[in-house]
Amino acid sequence: DKLDAGVMPVGENDRLVGMITDRDMVIRGIALGKGPDTKVRDVMSQEVRYCFDDEDVDHVLANMGDLQVRRLPVLNRDKRLVGIISLGDLARKGETRE
Template sequence: MNIRKIMNAEIEMVSASTSLKEAAARMERDRIGFLLVGQGRNLQGTLTDRDIVIKAVSQGMDMQATKVGDILNSEVLCCEDTQHVDEVARHMSDEQVRRMPVVNHEKQLLGIVSIGDLAQYLNPELVGEMLKGVTEKRHTA
């Protein structure tokens, strides 16, 4: 089964000019910890609640004056809508990510897939492997 069949096409996106205060309020309101950053179907990056804490709050940045574009992750790992569910699960595990934007061959944003979405369609052994990969700490020398 390809990822397009299970992805969530409802995309939560903010623009790079959104204040961190507004982005954090949206995360709190929607009970999410992850936002896509861009316009229309053009993805510029991602923002997590952890990014806000580590890159802004801990540095004493003004949450109203600081914009999402100032701290977003511009190197976004994506999968293509035609990829197989198992392949995407392994990629997410290898890269230790819990969510992944889904794009078409023209790199236009179509949706997002999460570990929870994938878990419903994988065999239990692969689910355990994927969760272990995402939650393990990487050892760097």
């Protein structure tokens, strides 16, 4: 809530192991009667789609469209998380096309 974030990366031992979204919390948590003591790993999305920080923006946009996602974690070539990119980020920078 403080970050106004709809998605958060989940790491373990310096590696990205999942993502948790507000939707994950509702669908896999609250709707199933899980309470605030539920572990993140029990509701997170474990299949993480990502892009690399040196990828071409057009390729990333096409990939996001194919995957039907609005956000992707950004990894460096050592597979360390360096950021998250969203369609909104790209739109603000004028990178998206109709």
